[in-house]
Amino acid sequence: xxxxxxxxxxxxxxxxxxxxxxxxxxxxxxxxxxxxxxxxxxxxxxxxxxxxxxxxxxxxxxxxxxxxxxxxxxxxxxxxxxxxxxxxxxxxxxxxxxxxxxxxxxxxxxxxxxxxxxxxxxxxxxxxxxxxxxxxxxxxxxxxxxxxxxxxxxxxxxxxxxxxxxxxxxxxxxxxxxxxxxxxxxxxxxxxxxxxxxxxxxxxxxxxxxxxxxxxxxxxxxxxxxxxxxxxxxxxxxxxxxxxxxxxxxxxxxxxxxxxxxxxxxxxxxxxxxxxxxxxxxxxxxxxxxxxxxxxxxxxxxxxxxxxxxxxxxxxxxxxxxxxxxxxxxxxxxxxxxxxxxxxxxxxxxxxxxxxxxxxxxxxxxxxxxxxxxxxxxxxxxxxxxxxxxxxxxxxxxxxxxxxxxxxxxxxxxxxxxxxxxxxxxxxxxxxxxxxxxxxxxxxxxxxxxxxxxxxxxxxxxxxxxxxxxxxxxxxxxxxxxxxxxxxxxxxxxxxxxxxxxxxxxxxxxxxxxxxxxxxxxxxxxxxxxxxxxxxxxxxxxxxxxxxxxxxxxxxxxxxxxxxxxxxxxxxxxxxxxxxxxxxxxxxxxxxxxxxxxxxxxxxxxxxxxxxxxxxxxxxxxxxxxxxxxxxxxxxxxxxxxxxxxxxxxxxxxxxxxxxxxxxxxxxxxxxxxxxxxxxxxxxxxxxxxxxxxxxxxxxxxxxxxxxxxxxxxxxxxxxxxxxxxxxxxxxxxxxxxxxxxxxxxxxxxxxxxxxxxxxxxxxxxxxxxxxxxxxxxxxxxxxxxxxxxxxxxxxxxxxxxxxxxxxxx
RNA sequence: GCGGAUAUGGCGGAAUUGGCAGACGCGCUAGACUUAGGAUCUAGUGGGCGACCGUGGGGGUUCAAGUCCCUUUAUCCGCACCA
Numbered sequence: 057x058x059x060x061x062x063x064x065x066x067x068x069x070x071x072x073x074x075x076x077x078x079x080x081x082x083x084x085x086x087x088x089x090x091x092x093x094x095x096x097x098x099x100x101x102x103x104x105x106x107x108x109x110x111x112x113x114x115x116x117x118x119x120x121x122x123x124x125x126x127x128x129x130x131x132x133x134x135x136x137x138x139x140x141x142x143x144x145x146x147x148x149x150x151x152x153x154x155x156x157x158x159x160x161x162x163x164x165x166x167x168x169x170x171x172x173x174x175x176x177x178x179x180x181x182x183x184x185x186x187x188x189x190x191x192x193x194x195x196x197x198x199x200x201x202x203x204x205x206x207x208x209x210x211x212x213x214x215x216x217x218x219x220x221x222x223x224x225x226x227x228x229x230x231x232x233x234x235x236x237x238x239x240x241x242x243x244x245x246x247x248x249x250x251x252x253x254x255x256x257x258x259x260x261x262x263x264x265x266x267x268x269x270x271x272x273x274x275x276x277x278x279x280x281x282x283x284x285x286x287x288x289x290x291x292x293x294x295x296x297x298x299x300x301x302x303x304x305x306x307x308x309x310x311x312x313x314x315x316x317x318x319x320x321x322x323x324x325x326x327x328x329x330x331x332x333x334x335x336x337x338x339x340x341x342x343x344x345x346x347x348x349x350x351x352x353x354x355x356x357x358x359x360x361x362x363x364x365x366x367x368x369x370x371x372x373x374x375x376x377x378x379x380x381x382x383x384x385x386x387x388x389x390x391x392x393x394x395x396x397x398x399x400x401x402x403x404x405x406x407x408x409x410x411x412x413x414x415x416x417x418x419x420x421x422x423x424x425x426x427x428x429x430x431x432x433x434x435x436x437x438x439x440x441x442x443x444x445x446x447x448x449x450x451x452x453x454x455x456x457x458x459x460x461x462x463x464x465x466x467x468x469x470x471x472x473x474x475x476x477x478x479x480x481x482x483x484x485x486x487x488x489x490x491x492x493x494x495x496x497x498x499x500x501x502x503x504x505x506x507x508x509x510x511x512x513x514x515x516x517x518x519x520x521x522x523x524x525x526x527x528x529x530x531x532x533x534x535x536x537x538x539x540x541x542x543x544x545x546x547x548x549x550x551x552x553x554x555x556x557x558x559x560x561x562x563x564x565x566x567x568x569x570x571x572x573x574x575x576x577x578x579x580x581x582x583x584x585x586x587x588x589x590x591x592x593x594x595x596x597x598x599x600x601x602x603x604x605x606x607x608x609x610x611x612x613x614x615x616x617x618x619x620x621x622x623x624x625x626x627x628x629x630x631x632x633x634x635x636x637x638x639x640x641x642x643x644x645x646x647x648x649x650x651x652x653x654x655x656x657x658x659x660x661x662x663x664x665x666x667x668x669x670x671x672x673x674x675x676x677x678x679x680x681x682x683x684x685x686x687x688x689x690x691x692x693x694x695x696x697x698x699x700x701x702x703x704x705x706x707x708x709x710x711x712x713x714x715x716x717x718x719x720x721x722x723x724x725x726x727x728x729x730x731x732x733x734x735x736x737x738x739x740x741x742x743x744x745x746x747x748x749x750x751x752x753x754x755x756x757x758x759x760x761x762x763x764x765x766x767x768x769x770x771x772x773x774x775x776x777x778x779x780x781x782x783x784x785x786x787x788x789x790x791x792x793x794x795x796x797x798x799x800x801x802x803x804x805x806x807x808x809x810x811x812x813x814x815x816x817x818x819x820x821x822x823x824x825x826x827x828x829x830x831x832x833x834x835x836x837x838x839x840x841x842x843x844x845x846x847x848x849x850x851x852x853x854x855x856x857x858x859x860x861x862x863x864x865x866x
Numbered sequence: 867g868c869g870g871a872u873a874u875g876g877c878g879g880a881a882u883u884g885g886c887a888g889a890c891g892c893g894c895u896a897g898a899c900u901u902a903g904g905a906u907c908u909a910g911u912g913g914g915c916g917a918c919c920g921u922g923g924g925g926g927u928u929c930a931a932g933u934c935c936c937u938u939u940a941u942c943c944g945c946a947c948c949a
Contacts, residue, residue, distance in 0.1 A: 345945085472947080546949070547949085584949095585943075667878070734891075
């Protein structure tokens with residue numbers, strides 16, 4: 057390459073910055089296009105290939121939108137709280153604030169070297185007071201609204217480190233550091249009541265331009281099921297409810313199960329069974345939820361030595377404690393119907409529990425368990441009803457006696473936001489002996505995270521050990537009080553950051569509603585599919601909650617969503633330190649330049665699929681840009697020679713140009729970057745071919761080539777600016793309009809049509825554009841080769857697909 | 867286990883949504899130019915000598931299937947304290 061790519065990159069990055077080309081101009085808000093990439097965690101490894109893949113091509117999309125006349129807003133920031141920085145501190149003693157700030161600085165620099173149109177004037181760092189102050193403010197608003205509450209919930213506890221562990225730190229049921237067996241321990245923790253919005257979060261999915269699979273994942277995650285709650289009364293007089301979607305099988309109940317954590321288990325267990333039950337509970341505390349729900353795993357459980365009464369028939373059935381029932385789902389209790397549920401069937405066989413059939417199949421299927429709907433039997437008063445009728449009828453009967461109700465249940469659970477860690481936003485409440493749990497008044501925010509803390513894990517979290525932080529006074533009575541030693545889940549910080557960006561420096565409010573209502577929702581959100589169920593759901597919940605408090609007038613934060621794929625290691629496996637297959641983008645940027653790496657990422661992979669890294673293809677991109685540069689230099693040297701005559705070749709070139717404009721426009725819009733680049737390569741081939749002609753029209757060629765550089769510009773921004781300037785264009789090329797397709801140039805005089813006989817290709821014919829069916833038939837019959845094939849044959853059917861093919865059935 | 871997805875040449879990947887499978891590129895082969903060069907250009911490149919056969923396997927619908935239906939296999943991703 058002739059040009060010094062490093063110099064060119066610096067030159068244009070400086071120009072863009074000086075001209076503030078990436079800054080959003082509020083006066084043009086009517087033409088706004090808010091494109092957001094998920095912000096990143098400031099890791100020590102600087103930018104990895106995944107960042108490049110997320111941000112590079114999406115920046116090209118943004119530049120494309122800018123050239124299409126939109127006022128684009130593409131902000132960037134850092135999700136800066138989190139576990140890794142704290143782990144790093146424990147290991148090395150470097151304070152999370154220091155390491156995080158250093159990492160952010162490094163990443164900012166490399167992000168700038170990428171040359172993306174990020175509006176740095178709106179940058180956000182979630183670990184800074186001016187941000188987490190408002191995270192705390194939102195917590196208070198949710199609390200006021202009754203959407204934040206406290207309850208007991210289990211945490212992973214390592215008995216030897218005396219510390220709470222993240223799921224990630226539990227490996228095969230053991231502590232990753234000391235390999236002790238991890239147990240569950242109950243703590244009082246904060247929850248957000250996302251379940252209040254379960255129904256709206258579900259129905260709202262219908263109107264979103266999101267990948268179908270993501271919507272389906274959220275739908276399943278929310279997990280709506282309709283059924284009823286039925287109340288069982290224990291012999292002791294205690295009552296508990298079970299949730300079921302199969303009330304039609306209520307007469308088939310031969311036992312009931314409580315989750316081992318259910319309070320009634322402790323209360324009702326008989327003396328004789330006490331030892332067995334306690335052992336079982338201990339065992340359960342070591343099992344993960346995924347294992348507990350596995351249908352392949354052996355169904356374990358113990359009889360607690362107490363019975364309950366089935367409200368529909370007064371029958372006494374045994375109560376079991378079993379870990380395949382989760383205390384956190386439904387009522388934490390289920391009824392056991394071995395005849396019509398596979399898990400119950402296995403359980404009953406093992407514990408010698410009677411199996412009573414109450415539904416028969418329409419087609420007389422008599423193997424048990426029978427899990428389909430059918431006709432109800434052995435159910436006095438309901439026999440002969442279909443399952444669906446019986447479900448309603450049975451619950452309705454129980455409603456009358458006050459022993460049941462129709463109920464919709466969701467698998468979605470409330471969001472646990474307490475983290476027993478240091479590096480997060482402190483929870484803005486204090487606990488007073490007199491006044492109880494008291495929210496910190498708004499004017500006292502932020503509750504600052506102290507710097508001087510001790511990280512070494514010794515049974516207490518760093519904040520709990522910090523007297524200066526913990527000891528405070530009650531805002532109500534002024535008496536002694538203490539703070540919450542926990543911090544907020546980092547997902548809380550990332551659930552509202554898209555609202556902060558458009559008004560990022562506002563010192564008076566989290567965001568200005570007037571501005572936000574104009575700038576939101578986000579027009580295009582781009583990020584990994586791994587966030588389908590959590591971040592994307594939490595953000596939707598926050599938006600709806602803030603709307604209901606009157607701060608926002610829109611219902612959904614992200615109108616349109618795209619997931620980029622994952623770039624795997626060269627071995628086809630996910631990149632990870634332990635595998636040693638991490639590809640560092642820096643050397644490629646150094647050697648080939650940022651445009652080349654970006655372009656390769658756009659061309660070499662299907663954007664939403666990703667795939668294994670392979671650097672063979674990157675040289676092809678260098679070659680491609682080289683060819684463009686050489687042609688540019690050559691064409692630039694031509695002196696104008698105008699010809700008014702339009703040749704066949706001229707027409708072909710114009711066709712190629714306009715076809716490319718149409719395709720690239722469409723492909724960029726749809727994040728189909730690999731095909732967009734393919735069309736650019738095709739057009740370069742067409743330009744090169746035309747250039748080789750003796751009687752070329754230089755003016756036409758120059759004009760087409762200028763448009764070519766405009767088409768290329770979003771995908772290779774520095775390179776295109778440089779060539780554009782060389783061709784005499786006024787910078788910046790990104791202030792020019794994206795070329796518009798001339799439909800007239802796309803009309804061809806004749807089209808090639810494939811001719812099939814009995815669905816096998818026999819010939820290809822040139823057919824004049826717009827020929828009638830009869831004219832096409834005539835042309836087919838005139839063709840020598842086809843004449844031979846069709847001789848003496850009876851034509852049964854003559855199928856014509858305009859401009860594509862003809863199929864003759866004989 | 868539950869939930870979600872994917873499978874097309876030697877490789878990365880296309881295919882206007884039921885209409886010419888393999889666009890574009892890598893790699894490979896041959897040639898040109900050359901200071902016998904990991905540069906550039908030009909041509910060829912799914913398989914088979916062939917009629918034909920080809921989109922993970924088997925079956926089906928259709929004039930026509932990579933695309934729709936049934937079935938099966940393999941691989942990958944998420945599962946609520948990683949972000």
